[in-house]
Amino acid sequence: MAHTGMRWERSDRKFHGERRIAPVRARQGRTGYRILAVLVAALVLAFLVWIPVAIWGEKQADDIAPQNNGPAPAESAPPAR
Numbered sequence: 585m586a587h588t589g590m591r592w593e594r595s596d597r598k599f600h601g602e603r604r605i606a607p608v609r610a611r612q613g614r615t616g617y618r619i620l621a622v623l624v625a626a627l628v629l630a631f632l633v634w635i636p637v638a639i640w641g642e643k644q645a646d647d648i649a650p651q652n653n654g655p656a657p658a659e660s661a662p663p664a665r
Contacts, residue, residue, distance in 0.1 A: 589602055
């Protein structure tokens with residue numbers, strides 16, 4: 585818990601008194617459906633951008649170096665004797 589007393593503040597070079605604050609009042613941020621909606625919307629937008637970029641990247645990679653799914657049967661077979 586915070587102690588009561590004086591503390592030196594570097595930013596304004598003055599002593600400031602400290603007081604106790606109830607834990608409920610000292611919360612740092614808000615919670616609720618609005619914050620959740622913003623986070624979900626940001627996640628959806630990130631995926632909407634990521635998916636086309638991933639598809640485009642795969643297409644570019646295949647255009648530069650096509651994947652060989654195995655040797656062609658006629659070229660890889662040793663000559664028969």
